Amino acid sequence: MNVIEHGRGKPPLDPHLKALENEAIHIFREVAAEFERPVMLYSIGKDSSVLLHLALKAFHPGKLPFPLVHIDTGWKFPEMIAFRDQVVAKHGLDLISHTNPDGLRDNVTPFSHGSARYTDIMKTQALKQALDMGRYDAAFGGARRDEEASRAKERIYSFRTPDHAWDPRNQRPELWSLYNGMIHPGESVRAFPLSNWTEVDIWRYIQAEQIELVPLYFAKRRKIVERDGMLIWAEDKRLELLPGEQVREEMVRFRTLGCFPLTGAVRSEATDLDEVIAELEIATVSERQGRAIDRDQSGSMEKKKREGYF
Amino acid sequence: MSSQTLSHAAETIDSGDDAPLTDAQAAAAGRQARPLRFITCGSVDDGKSTLIGRLLWDTKAVKEDQAATLRRDSTGKQNELGLPDFALLLDGLQAEREQGITIDVAYRYFATDRRSFIVADTPGHVQYTRNMATGASTADLAVLLVDARAGILEQTRRHATIAALMGIRQFVLAVNKIDLAQYDEARFRAISRDFKEIALSLGVRQVTAIPVSALKGENIVLRGDEAMPWYDGPTLVEVLEKATQRTGQTTGFRLPVQRVSRPGEGFRGYQGTVAGGSIKPGDSVVVLPSGVEANVKAIVTYDLVRNAAVNGDAITLVLDRPVDVARGDMIAAIDQRPQTGRAFNARLVALSPDGVVPGKRYWLKAGARRQRVMVRPTSALDLSTGKWDDATFLPVNGIGVVELDFEDTAIFDSYETNRETGAFILIDPETLNTVAGGMIEGKRTKSGRFDALPDSDRASITLPARLLEAFLKTEFARAHAGEIRVTAPEEAGGE
Structure with missing residues (x-):
């Protein structure tokens, strides 16, 4: 038997990516069928873009049977917000944008409160508020096990208490592709369809599926300032220069996207997908190296996850 | 199923369930194969963390910043080669680092030019049998680790038994710390022989034994010819690259229905992942448990309407007549029913x-x-x-x-x-x-x-009633439960 695919002008996926795609679609459908109020966390980055693409595939020809939630800290790159609104309009998505009103009132910024407290208030607490308000019992996220050591132990269905806490020592066993979606009222599950993807897989899939991305992922001359060994984007007036700091213009791109004061750029000449992938294949540092919040303290990510972070 | 598919080269690779791939096949495979999933079994003392660390290190899956963190965290714990303590790379939870043990299953990812791999890294202690079973449930292959000085332990047998029970049919025995056993060939041969006997008793025929030093990186990714000129077999990575994926599917078409898609009047599709066999428009299927029969009208995916789907594909199936299908039902081949x-x-x-x-x-x-x-x-x-x-x-x-x-x-x-x-x-x-x-x-x-197979497809064995019960309790009887039919002779005397 020959399987012939009449694609939209793209060659068929290689079996490696096809297997990852099949697994993700299976997870999407299973969660949508088993939970009453699922939601998808959408962070605008490359992993979220892949996640959204897979969700659209999973429910085709229907629409997404759940809304998207974006936690807007107010410190995202403007290009991210513009891209988000464009994507929402294109696919007719139901997007809920949430900002922690307490943090807004108290004027919590990465500079005034330090990255750890800022992240807790504007991301972790904000996320919990949004999930509680929607009474969501399942939330899709784009986390991957290859990102960080504590994520390597994460289940595909990650069980959370009513306080959204993760107990890494008491996780439900997960055998075969059989996921246990049974929970008590108030409890919830974070579901990770991209668990088994690596960073290279994400990029190859974006290329193969021609998925649109925020232009920040591609190298361009951008104004940056060097701070604590990171290259910080310096085109926002709220970034106050410290003594001795100088704004320079350099060819840079971002490997991950978050709040601009906490996201380091990398010097790069890669202006398109092929060049980004080529650069990645010889990369000697991990993508999370550009994330200030992972480095606050030892076991940083595990601590944040226990407290309810994604 | 002997399918030659254009877009699913993995199926071609899968078709020879028993034979390892040839060099040419493996090279051609590249990323033309699904990731190989394997599990590593062994206790902390066998050097399991070092082995996995070595695999990640020598395939360059560890990035500089991770290595720097590793070096920082392993101050004072560096081994004699100046390499960091690999266990720290693997034990991701604070409790694990504090107690120096692996608690939970962790998944690792690495790739060579030829293939990508997912390792389920599971704890070795007896009380963690459940974690090992979890890791083994999705694995195609098991790497069992022994200390060359200690040889096969009771624990090795336990791990092999669990792996076989969970359906793994390819074993690699890594005889580790061979450097500490003076690279003794006779010692290696003896351990391999012992292990092959155990594997055979469990019904596992595909066994490769390799003498390795995870610490020195010999016969893991790089060869250890200098120290072991007597060994001309493959390195661990070579075996993994050529391993076959166990599809374990010898049934007809199966589609467990996850959800029914009704986006509007006129469309009704059954969404699920093909869990056996293949399907194309026109094929006759049965909906279970109702037993209603229908024909496949179309296979819908986001990109296109496909002319066929194979095992593992996530699809939406449209039937040619209105039938009652709900989540939890199964759509199956009409002539090969579950x-x-x-x-x-x-x-x-x-x-x-x-x-x-x-x-x-x-x-x-x-x-x-x-x-x-x-x-x-x-x-x-x-x-x-x-x-x-x-x-x-x-x-x-x-x-x-x-x-x-x-x-x-x-x-x-x-x-x-x-x-x-x-x-x-x-x-x-x-x-x-x-x-x-x-x-x-x-x-x-x-x-x-x-009954796993119809009676006609099974070998018949007749045993006196008193032996029958004892026979059914043996591992052999359990392992071949579906292939044999055991009966007591008719009119057999007395209970």
Whole structure:
């Protein structure tokens, strides 16, 4: 038997990516069928873009049977917000944008409160508020096990208490592709369809599926300032220069996207997908190296996850 | 299934379930194959963390910043080669780093030019049998680690038994710390021989033994010719690159229905992942448990309308007539149906501290089907002897044979013939925790026996009643339960 695919002008996926795609679609459908109020966390980055693409595939020809939630800290790159609104309009998505009103009132910024407290208030607490308000019992996220050591132990269905806490020592066993979606009222599950993807897989899939991305992922001359060994984007007036700091213009791109004061750029000449992938294949540092919040303290990510972070 | 597919080269690779790939096939495969999933088994002392660390290190899966963190965290713990303590790379949880042990299953990713790999890194202690079973449930291959100085331990046998029980049919024996055994060839040969005997007794024929030093990186990714000129076999990575993926699917088409898609009037599609066989428009199918028959009208995916789908594909199936199909139903090949009934026999691994309690009504989830079930353990495996003893209760980490009794129709294949439609989990109705993983042996008939294959396809053995019971408790009988038909001679005298 020959399987012939009449694609939209793209060659068929290689079996490696096809297997990852099949697994993700299976997870999407299973969660949508088993939970009453699922939601998808959408962070605008490359992993979220892949996640959204897979969700659209999973429910085709229907629409997404759940809304998207974006936690807007107010410190995202403007290009991210513009891209988000464009994507929402294109696919007719139901997007809920949430900002922690307490943090807004108290004027919590990465500079005034330090990255750890800022992240807790504007991301972790904000996320919990949004999930509680929607009474969501399942939330899709784009986390991957290859990102960080504590994520390597994460289940595909990650069980959370009513306080959204993760107990890494008491996780439900997960055998075969059989996921246990049974929970008590108030409890919830974070579901990770991209668990088994690596960073290279994400990029190859974006290329193969021609998925649109925020232009920040591609190298361009951008104004940056060097701070604590990171290259910080310096085109926002709220970034106050410290003594001795100088704004320079350099060819840079971002490997991950978050709040601009906490996201380091990398010097790069890669202006398109092929060049980004080529650069990645010889990369000697991990993508999370550009994330200030992972480095606050030892076991940083595990601590944040226990407290309810994604 | 002998399918030659254009877009699914993996199927071609899968088709030879037993034969390893040739060099040319492996090279051509590249990323033309699904990631190979394997599990590593061994205790902390065997150097398991060092072995996995070495695999990641030598395939350059560890990035500089991770290495820097590693160097920082392992101050004072560096080994004599100046390499960091690999265990720190793997033990991701704070409690693990504090206690210096691996608690939970972790998944690692690395790739060579030829293939990508997912390693389920599981703890080796006896009390973590359940974690090993979890990791093994999706693995194509098991790497069993022994210390060359200690040889085969009781634990090695336990790990091999669990791996075989979970359906793994390819073993690699890594005889580690061979450097500390003076690279002694005779020692290596003796250990390999012992292990191959164990593997054979478990029904595993594909076994590769490799002398390695994980610490020095010999025969892991790079060859160890200088130290071991007598060894001309493959390195660990070479074996992994050529390993076959166990599809374990010898059944016809299976589609466990996850959800029904009705975006508007006029479209009704059944969404799920193909769990066996293949399908194309025009094929006749049966909907179970209702038994209603229909033909496939179309296979819909986001990109296109496909002319066929194969095992593993996530699809939306449209039938040619309005039929009643709900989540939890199964759409199957009309001429190769799964077993349906209310009584099945299965093997079970108990995962929860409470064990598996006879007479309790659990939830059972298989594919997308969730139903109530009563579980009655009848025997338990003694991992130290490999014997099945009578049992009525399974404690945590216990492995047993159970009778399943359903309140409505259940739909299964035997695990031996289909790893997707023959597997299930048990969920405690109060705590809602996953308390057991199970593998269907077959439907239970009135006589208490079960059928995995139709009688005509099985070898017949006749034994006197007194031997029959004893024979059924042997590992051999269990391993081949679906292939043989054992009967007592008619008119056999006395109970």
